[in-house]
Amino acid sequence: MPEYISLPDKLIEVIGSESKDFAVKGGLAQPAKNSIAMIIFSLFWLAFTSIFVFAFLGPLLWDKESTGSGNFVLSSDSMEGMTAPAVVIGIFAFVGLGMLALGLASLFKKGGYFVGTPTRLINYTKNSYRSIDWEQFSGDIQVNGKESKGTITLGMRTGKMVSSKNGPDRYVPDVFYMTGIPQVFEIEQICRRRIKENDPTPAKA
Numbered sequence: 001m002p003e004y005i006s007l008p009d010k011l012i013e014v015i016g017s018e019s020k021d022f023a024v025k026g027g028l029a030q031p032a033k034n035s036i037a038m039i040i041f042s043l044f045w046l047a048f049t050s051i052f053v054f055a056f057l058g059p060l061l062w063d064k065e066s067t068g069s070g071n072f073v074l075s076s077d078s079m080e081g082m083t084a085p086a087v088v089i090g091i092f093a094f095v096g097l098g099m100l101a102l103g104l105a106s107l108f109k110k111g112g113y114f115v116g117t118p119t120r121l122i123n124y125t126k127n128s129y130r131s132i133d134w135e136q137f138s139g140d141i142q143v144n145g146k147e148s149k150g151t152i153t154l155g156m157r158t159g160k161m162v163s164s165k166n167g168p169d170r171y172v173p174d175v176f177y178m179t180g181i182p183q184v185f186e187i188e189q190i191c192r193r194r195i196k197e198n199d200p201t202p203a204k205a
Contacts, residue, residue, distance in 0.1 A: 011124040021116040027180020029109040042099035134198035150184030
């Protein structure tokens, strides 16, 4: 059984009398590439928003005829004309800043402890935990990394419909990450076995 760490007392209470298939401490809450992708997208979003700032608000503030100097001025007419564009641009900027903040936060968020038992997978982080029955996983498993340390991505039975620009809507399943864990291949085999054992779908005759 892969177990190389001492577990917090609260987590030991959560496990109770259940036997442990594995108990490891992970790295980040999700792969760094996911967070970096969100950060890059948010930066492009903010850059795109800044174009609208100069395109729509610039002409309203630039009053060359009235001043003769070509400097920015702030008049009652320009204030009235810029209200609606400013609100729309502000919303876009707020969305971009929100995505940037989420990306930066996820880049440093720790994944915590992962404990597998015969019936469930437990994820413990900072005095809070998430317990997922093995039957909630679909059996779609992706492994990245080396035997000494890697990432396991577990597909779940839950998900959501996502609209496609050039095709019909498609179903995208939720995923659960265990990043930066040791003995990744052995733990993957344990997860696969437990998912099969707890599969709620009837076995074919």
